Each structure stands twice: as structure tokens, then as C-alpha cells.
Amino acid sequence: QSSKFMNGPPQVVCRTKHLICATTAQCESLLHHYATTKSLSKTKQLHAHTITSGLLSSHHSTHPSLLATTYALCGHLSYARKLFDELPQRTLFLCNIMIRMYTQNGLSYNAIQLFVEMLASGHLRPDRYTFPFVIKACGDLSLLQLGVSVHCLTITSGVYSDTFVGNSLLAMYTSCGEKERARRVFNTMQERSVVSWNTMISGYFQNGCAKEALLIFSKMMNAGVEPDSATIVSVLPACGYLKDLKCGREVHDLVEQKGLGSKISVRNALVDMYAKCGSMDEARLVFDKMDQRDVVTWTTMINGCILNGDMRSALGFCPMMQLEGIRPNSVTVASLLSACASLYYLKHGKCLHGWAIRQKLESDVIVETALIDMYAKCNCVQLSFRVFTKTS
Structure with missing residues (x-):
């Protein structure tokens, strides 16, 4: 159902600078292209043209639902919702797009609210594209009971066997602390992808x-499931x-054998594993x-040195x-x-305190706590109290 938005840029006759002569079909083709490339500014420009040219009127086929879809995929959810609410009839495709974008943009409550509206309407039946993001929203908000209810709906809707639905249920249950429920779902899955594992x-x-x-x-x-970089991480x-160094080394060997070490997240995870296993030479x-x-x-690396009692080497990484x-983050400064x-x-x-100020990290709670502790342990109670007073 989403092929128009996933197959790359279409061949279009007109371009934005020639909108004055654009036809309805050309405008729709451009909207599909802008949805794929997430071109918000061009979507706004084209929208303005469809209004002034009358292409949004009832006499033409350019439909507001296509504009709402494009705005949603471009991340402009507030305006997408405004257009969405004005539609005389909502489509399942657009509802799925809105729910997905709400969830991906951290607006999980809005996603669930729209899902409830879908069910209440009576004419839209959720499908395998709807449920994964609704279930993710439940997990993000730790709404276990609602997640269980949605799980039941996947069964009655006949999409429970879908791998993407199953994976979303696994993630929801584990994020809610229900690992045994996750295991039951996992054991009943007809097909398990690497994401499932x-x-x-x-x-x-x-x-x-x-x-x-x-x-x-x-x-x-x-x-015999082929691991990916997410498996390693x-x-x-x-x-x-x-502190299972033997197992960690075996995983490292697997990384080299499978060529999974190109991602920085994998290398970071290896450094962290070796540091926690006490093997700083291998981490280095x-x-x-x-x-x-x-x-x-x-x-x-800094935290690894500290964990293994090598404070001087930790500070040596700073310059x-x-x-x-x-640019350091609050954890970096607090560790140093x-x-x-x-x-x-x-x-x-004191030098690190100045560095934190220049990097605008001084007011971070983690940094403030570390400053108070550092000054107190260095027998500078007055400075420690000054940071504490400023914090209060």
C-alpha cells in the first residue's frame, strides 16, 4: 500500500519553479516525490500553489489526504493532523502513516489516541501496518494492560502471525519488564527474523x-541465524x-569473521566490553x-580506565x-x-570546571554533583558549597 512512497522519485514533468503551469497530475506526482525525499519547504510551496490555483477544489482530483500524508512524512505533524481532521473520510493508509509518524517522533499518546479513534469509527479495520507502531507506543509509555489488549486485537484481526507484529510485541513486553510473556510470544512465532532474536x-x-x-x-x-551489528551491540x-572475557573474545572474533566492525557502535561496544572485563590493553x-x-x-575509554583504577590514564585522554x-557530554565531564x-x-x-562552563554543561545535574564531590574531596569546601548553593 505504500509503494508510491517507497519506490524513489517519480518522473515529473514540472518543477517547483514552474508551478504556475502545473497540472493536477503533476502536482500529485511532486507530492509523492516530496513525501519520499521529506522536502517540507517544497511541500509548503506546492500546497500554496494548489490553493491559489484552485487545484484543491472539489472539481479536481488533488485530494487533501495526499497533502496530509506528505506533511506527515515530512515531520510536520501538527499541520498534517489539521488537514487530517478536515477530511470527510479517512483512509486506513493515512491513519497508518499518522500513527507511525506520531510514534517515531515520540508522540506515543497521540498515536494511541488516533488508534482508538480508528476503532471507534467502525469503518477502518487496523492491519499489519497499524499494529506494530501502536504496540510500540504502548511499550514507550509502559502501558502494559493496553498492550495486552492490543495483543488480543492482533489475534482477532488475523495478523498475529506477522513477523513485524510479533517483533513489536517482543519489544513491548520486554520494555514493560514482562520477559516471560515475551518468551511465550517468541516461542509461538512462525517466523523469527534476526530482529526477533x-x-x-x-x-x-x-x-x-x-x-x-x-x-x-x-x-x-x-x-544458523546470521547475526548483524545490532546482535553484537x-x-x-x-x-x-x-565479566565473561572468553565469550566477549568469541563475539569479537565473530565481528571480524562476518565483517560487522564497520559501525562505530560495534567498536564502542567492544571497547566497553573489554574495559568491563578488566582487559584495558585489548580495549586500547x-x-x-x-x-x-x-x-x-x-x-x-575514560570510564574504563576509572573502573580499572587508572585515574591518570583517564585524565590523559582529555587533551x-x-x-x-x-565535544564532551555531561557524562564525559563527570567521569573526568x-x-x-x-x-x-x-x-x-578547576580546569575541567572551566571547560564545562565553556561547553555549557555546568548546569547539568550530573556535572554539578561531580563538581560538588570533587571540590569537597580536594578540601575546597567553600567552592563545593558555592556550587551546591548555585544548584539549589
Whole structure:
């Protein structure tokens, strides 16, 4: 049903600068193109043209539902909803687009509200494109009972066996802390994709079941399912948490064998795993071989040094990070401040305080707490109290 929006730019006769002579068909073709390329400014310009030229009138085929769809896919949800509410009759396709975009933009309540309106209308029957995003919205809001009700609807609607619906149920149940319900869904799935396995691995780990997460990963490998980068990022935290260096090295070998190390998130996860397993030499080897490093990479190395009691090396990464032009986040600064506190390095701590001010991170709660602690441990109670008073 979404092929018009997923097959790339269509061949169009007119361009935006020639809108004065655009026909209805050409305007619709442009709208499909703008929906695909998410061109909000051009959508607004074309919308203005359809109004002034009368192409939106009842005598022409350009329908407001197409404009609403384009606005939604461009991320302008407030105006998309305005057009949506003015439609005499809503289509399932447009409802699905609105629900999906609401969920993807963090407006989960709006997604659920629209889903309820769909059901109440009586003439729109949700399908396999509707349920995954409604279920995700339930999980995002931790609405377990509503999620269970929607689960029941997937059964009565005949879409329960769809893999995407099943994967969304797995994610919803694990995010709500219901790992056993997730397992029951997983066990009854007719087809399990790599996403299904990844969701179970990460879901079990996030619910405090690291050993079970590794067991699921082992079953995945035995089942012959090809892992992807998300699999690696899901399983390595469990290795690190359990300090299972042997398993972590095996996963690292898998990364090299399968060529999964191109993503920075995978390399960051490897650095973090080795650091938590106490093998900073191996963490540094991965770090040094990285072509690209982000703030997570540097913060992970800094935290790894601190975790393993090497405060001086942690502080040594600070000037290196600055030379590479990486902007710190609040976790980076707080970690470096904790190293200063452990070493009673007041001068370094004051420099970091100035750095935090320049980076506009001083008012972050994590940084403020670290500053208070650092000044107090460096026997500068007055400065510690000053930060505390400013915080209060």
C-alpha cells in the first residue's frame, strides 16, 4: 500500500519553479516525490500553489489526504493532523502513516489516541501496518494492560502471525519488564527474523538476565541465524556485565569473521566490553584501530580506565579528545571530575570546571554533583558549597 512512497522519485514533468503551469497530475506526482525525499519547504510551496490555483477544489482530483500524508512524512505533524481532521473520510493508509509518524517522533499518546479513534469509527479495520507502531507506543509509555489488549486485537484481526507484529510485541513486553510473556510470544512465532532474536537478547539483558541473554545468543547461533551489528551491540553488554572475557573474545572474533566492525557502535561496544572485563590493553587496541571515534568512544575509554583504577590514564585522554575536536557530554565531564577527586587534583578539576562552563554543561545535574564531590574531596569546601548553593 505504500509503494508510491517507497519506490524513489517519480518522473515529473514540472518543477517547483514552474508551478504556475502545473497540472493536477503533476502536482500529485511532486507530492509523492516530496513525501519520499521529506522536502517540507517544497511541500509548503506546492500546497500554496494548489490553493491559489484552485487545484484543491472539489472539481479536481488533488485530494487533501495526499497533502496530509506528505506533511506527515515530512515531520510536520501538527499541520498534517489539521488537514487530517478536515477530511470527510479517512483512509486506513493515512491513519497508518499518522500513527507511525506520531510514534517515531515520540508522540506515543497521540498515536494511541488516533488508534482508538480508528476503532471507534467502525469503518477502518487496523492491519499489519497499524499494529506494530501502536504496540510500540504502548511499550514507550509502559502501558502494559493496553498492550495486552492490543495483543488480543492482533489475534482477532488475523495478523498475529506477522513477523513485524510479533517483533513489536517482543519489544513491548520486554520494555514493560514482562520477559516471560515475551518468551511465550517468541516461542509461538512462525517466523523469527534476526530482529526477533536481537530483541530477546537485549530485552533479557535490560531486565537483569544477562546469563539468559547469552543463552539466547547461543541458541541463535546454533539455529544458523546470521547475526548483524545490532546482535553484537545487544550481546556484548551481557559479556561485560558478567565479566565473561572468553565469550566477549568469541563475539569479537565473530565481528571480524562476518565483517560487522564497520559501525562505530560495534567498536564502542567492544571497547566497553573489554574495559568491563578488566582487559584495558585489548580495549586500547580496539580504540587505536578505530578510523572514527565519537564522544561515546572517548567516554567509554575514560570510564574504563576509572573502573580499572587508572585515574591518570583517564585524565590523559582529555587533551587527546580536545585535539580531535570531540565535544564532551555531561557524562564525559563527570567521569573526568571523579578521576580528579580520586587523585585530589584540584588544579585539573578547576580546569575541567572551566571547560564545562565553556561547553555549557555546568548546569547539568550530573556535572554539578561531580563538581560538588570533587571540590569537597580536594578540601575546597567553600567552592563545593558555592556550587551546591548555585544548584539549589
